[in-house]
Amino acid sequence: MSGSQKTAQPHVRVRFAPSPTGSLHIGSARTALFNWLFARRHGGAFVLRIEDTDVRRSCAEHERAIITDLQWLGLHWDEGPDVGGAFAPYRQSERAARHTAVAEHLIATGKAYRCFCPPERLEELRTMQRASGLTPRYDRRCAAIPAEEAAARTAAGEPAAVRLRVPDHTDLAIEDLLRGEVVFPAGAVGDFIILRSSGGASYNFAAAVDDLDMAITHVIRGDDHLSNTARQQLVFAALGARPPRYAHHSMVLGSDGGKLSKRHGATAVGDYRDAGYLPAAVVNYLALLSWSHGGEEVFTVAALEREFVLEELSTSPAVFDQGKLDWLGHQHVMLLDEETHLELMRAWLPATTAAPAVAALAAALKPSISSYGQVPELAAPVLDAPTLSSLGELLASRRCEGVPLEEFLELRAAGPVWLQPPDARRLLGTYRQLAADRGLGARKALPPLRLLLTGHEHGPELHYVLAAIDRDEALRRVRCGLALLRDLAHADRSPTHDPGGLR
Template sequence: MASIVAATPWSRIRTITKLELAPPIFLQSSVYYCKRRRFSVAASLSTNTNKVDGQVRVRFAPSPTGNLHVGGARTALFNYLFARSKGGKFVLRIEDTDLERSTKESEEAVLQDLSWLGLDWDEGPGVGGDYGPYRQSERNSLYKQYADKLLESGHVYRCFCSNEELEKMKEIAKLKQLPPVYTGKWATATDAEVQKELERGTPYTYRFRVPKGGSLKISDLIRGEVSWNLDTLGDFVIMRSNGQPVYNFCVTVDDATMAISHVIRAEEHLPNTLRQALIYKALGFSMPYFAHVSLILAPDRSKLSKRHGATSVGQFREMGYLPQAMVNYLALLGWGDGTENEFFTLKQLVEKFTIERVNKSGAIFDSTKLRWMNGQHLRAIPSNELTKLIGERWKSTGILTESKGPFVDEAIQLLKDGIDLVPDSDKALSNLLSYPLRDTLTR
């Protein structure tokens, strides 16, 4: 094994202190097969939370490949509320390993949207912290070190299969009506066979050895017990042939080394948890707690998408929605405080939020209700602030030449009950100014 490891182009793994993390996970009847050695793997349930110095640490990890979707904004909000309610840390991490689609412009837009919503982060881009860097593209050396560690321990092996071979495996599995999993061709290769391919310069990936037989279970804070059959997985790639790490490997290394205690994310990431749990165990880290939040659905109960209208935070901001209204509405998509109250400030949400009250059913995005809620928040703004907000808009749009004065004050007081968005005030004032008052009085 030593001769093979020495041939890797990556540096040797440095000694890293094992984090005191505690997972709600266990494996059943699972055995790793490493070369011709066999050893069992087991993890026990624990009631201890995964903390550093007793502190809750959560993260929001967007990919800068587009605008911040309202679903992502709600995930960020739930993480923020949970951290603030527990006196913990809210970490922002940029997952930009998709080099072709990631852009600096998208990253800046995401940061601006989060700031606009009032979700200030304790660690991350522009802030720093003890667990940086906070962009995945700047953490490649760390991923390579951990990949080498797994190679040395036998949890990972080199796979020299070509794309054509892999496609043929899938076709055969499909004909046999079996899951399209890797057959394990290189899982039992000898040192000599591997060395021969290395000398030829054959491209290879790093594949993770999945335990044979049994199942894996986690206790999700929202969904309860979730289990997977390990036989449906197959050995999976953690490093591509070009040296780029795969998403599930990056996320696991990042969450472990950043001491994340609770992973609160969308339910579409639930299938990823199986691979991540296996990587956690192989690296000697305990798992954080997981909480998978339901998707935000359109009125037809399909996944909310662009075809349903505005879906990004930036779009709603441009339409004139208030950040406090967006935060209030997003919080109610799958959460409630158990009362009839629907009007909350961010401070009140921090005081009342608990992960136990997050619903596992999908939440319907109702743009009509969002508009109504924005109107409620608009009318709750103190008179002097509302006058400044609308008055400055009227001046900037050219409806009025001045942004303040007795007329502006009176007009806003007269019109505010009939508008839900600040831009609505333009038409309302225009209608008021064009009203045929003289004709009405002379009739």
């Protein structure tokens, strides 16, 4: 199917179901993106569900951070805990009564049973099975307890979990949209807990019940969930319900082939937001982790909605490439209109930066940046006067004889307070001609001027530097530099004072 053919699948409903136990990982954001793109392509609903069954580790702060990160990426949902919907509530912790009711129904129909085994016995059983080379699984000790006896023991206050009765001697097949048929052989999954003795639902049980109740049609997630899918499909079967279609995409790995973690650098979406990457660039890069569309690599979000095809995802692991993200980051900066770029520059520059300086730096830095977090460091040499010590070291090793720096002062003093970049370019043209008249080329004339203005040998094009520094400050810096040059000419040592106000 061509990527440009947008197909309609009636009643498509997908969900992204993060656990609020930490920041939104870049790999989880990729899963959210795949779900969102699939829903948008098919005119379906994208549901945000918070799976907070891990009461000890879940917290409202993490939930708020996840919501903030998803909104920053532009992955807005149709139903969720903050916007509501026909299948509310959308936090698993608020659906506990429903989970308990379904578990009781499964007990009543013989599909589940109460397990009174204490944790010590279960641990001992697992140890023995591992020692014998067996895969740990429950031995069904409590499966034969009569229902009346189990109910009486529970009523008397004896702690009991609830286990799903998994059919024997039957292979479990999952029809995966990306991988084809995935088979779990008979015995691979034992009678697993669906309701803990504390009363809380297990992850796989809660997820399956909520998917059923919310009419989820497709579950798109990482292949590390394949074993969970097997258990969730068993819950659907026990309830006599049709499971969703499943698609298990590959995982994102670090450059060393290991699971992407903090040792590889930033891994949370918030890290990239705080570093000033454009959300469109991050979304573009996440889409390309396992998906491709011919030789095209730069996509707007609208283009991704139009071209993304779930079945085209590769099942091979994707390797996170920071260099590729930076390249895409730069491409998306270059796609911005000038007004948006200017506003972003203003947000990342010191609040005291004058408007002409913002405009000049915006023009100067746009061809160079991948993220706006780079702006403060790149702009600092222009906005901050050079220090005496650094400038002295640089000037001591450079010959400045004959360079028309004094004449530059006259040229700049005769100009307006702020130069527009074209005017600054013309001023530099006059300055270069003065140098040429003295037999000096641009390579001899321009570096000393850059040094006096910024204290650096490299940086933005010099006409942008001049346009970003007002007349008085430019004159002050060059005069201070000239005073330092005179000191250096008269002493074979580093100056110990600031001859004109340099810091």
